[in-house]
Amino acid sequence: xxxxxTHGDVSAFLQVDxxxxxxxxxxxxxxxxxxxIELAEGRIEALTxxxxxxANAISVTDERVRVQRVQSNVVSTRGRIQLSHYPILAFSxxxxxxxxxxxxxxxxxxxxxxxxxxxxxxxxxxxxxVADVSNDVWADIxxxxxYLNSYSLHNMLNSSPAGVxxxxxxxxxxxxxxxxxxxxxxxxxxxxxxxxxxxxxxxEGADSMDNATKSQKFEDMAMKILKDxxxxxxxxxxxxxxxxxxxxxxxx
Numbered sequence: 001x002x003x004x005x006t007h008g009d010v011s012a013f014l015q016v017d018x019x020x021x022x023x024x025x026x027x028x029x030x031x032x033x034x035x036x037i038e039l040a041e042g043r044i045e046a047l048t049x050x051x052x053x054x055a056n057a058i059s060v061t062d063e064r065v066r067v068q069r070v071q072s073n074v075v076s077t078r079g080r081i082q083l084s085h086y087p088i089l090a091f092s093x094x095x096x097x098x099x100x101x102x103x104x105x106x107x108x109x110x111x112x113x114x115x116x117x118x119x120x121x122x123x124x125x126x127x128x129x130v131a132d133v134s135n136d137v138w139a140d141i142x143x144x145x146x147y148l149n150s151y152s153l154h155n156m157l158n159s160s161p162a163g164v165x166x167x168x169x170x171x172x173x174x175x176x177x178x179x180x181x182x183x184x185x186x187x188x189x190x191x192x193x194x195x196x197x198x199x200x201x202x203x204e205g206a207d208s209m210d211n212a213t214k215s216q217k218f219e220d221m222a223m224k225i226l227k228d229x230x231x232x233x234x235x236x237x238x239x240x241x242x243x244x245x246x247x248x249x250x251x252x
Contacts, residue, residue, distance in 0.1 A: 002037040003053035004044065004177050004185035010037070013186050014193065028193060040188035044181060048231045049085070051173035052181045057089060062167040067108065067151050079151030081165075085172040086144025090128075096121045105169040106137055106146060109160035114167065117148075144172065180229045187222035191215045 007019045007030050019030040028036070045051055051058045060083075067079040094103040096119045106117040117124040117137045127138030130147075139146045146168065195215035209217070226232050 001055065002034050002041065003055045004041050005037060005182050005189070007033040007037065009182070009186050010189050010193070013190055033189065033193070036189045036192045037185065039192065040185045043188060044184060044226070047226060049233075050231075052177045054089070054173050054175050057171040057173035058085070059169075059171050060085060061169050062105075062107075063169070064164045065166045065168055066163070067148065067165040069151065070147070077151055079148035081146040081148070081168065083144040083146065083168060083170065083172075085170075087142045087172060087174060088139065088144050089171045089173060090141060091118055091126060091139060091170070093118050093120050093124075093126050095119075104171070105167065107167040108148065108151075109165050180225050181231070184222045184225045184231075187218045187225070191218035191222065194218060 010033055011018050017026065019026045019028065019033045021030045041052075041056060045056065045058065063084060065081045065083070067081055070078045070080040089104075091104045091106065096116075104118060107114040108117060115122050115124075118126065124137060125135040127133070127135035130138060130140040132138045133147070133149065136149050137146065138149075192215075194211045196211070
């Protein structure tokens with residue numbers, strides 16, 4: 001199912017009749033255009049390392065993380081985990097065994113091994129938003145940051161296996177497709193259609209570009225949109241990747 005744009009958006013952009021299937025099938029058909037849109041969506045996701053619709057949410061399994069010491073807590077020390085991707089979809093607790101891509105996992109190293117903070121059998125509380133600081137774990141969904149209420153000094157001073165303080169499984173996506181991503185998807189899809197000279201979708205006059213040239217122009221425009229709106233190599237300034245006692249105090 002397409003998410004970033006529709007076949008109607010593409011036909012309107014190309015100024016051709018609506019694409020159709022069945023007895024009144026067009027060339028290309030509606031189904032074929034939607035497959036081109038899906039290819040364009042995949043390309044945008046690969047270029048931006050991001051999903052631009054909840055329906056296209058990208059799953060990350062067991063991302064290796066280090067835990068930073070953030071600030072003093074009454075009992076111990078709070079920890080912070082900065083994920084590689086954002087915004088993340090909300091975590092929820094689950095009964096063991098979990099469905100990792102549905103609810104997520106927050107597995108943190110401790111004296112007893114890795115503990116999944118989202119497994120209800122482990123008696124950990126999960127905050128529903130970034131202000132729920134009285135819980136064992138909470139998350140800043142928009143920034144892709146997980147906070148631990150108590151990350152003990154014992155954990156910091158004792159090396160976790162292979163230096164991995166935790167494994168996080170989660171999904172990330174932007175809930176609503178931005179207008180520039182929609183337009184880039186239309187351009188990429190139009191480029192795919194226009195590059196086939198045999199389709200004769202667009203009339204070629206003596207003073208107009210041929211379809212192959214139009215296809216390249218559409219391609220260039222899509223890339224320009226992504227570049228101008230800083231969608232390429234999209235990232236957030238990360239805190240120091242080295243966790244543990246030596247990291248020292250940092251601002252939340």
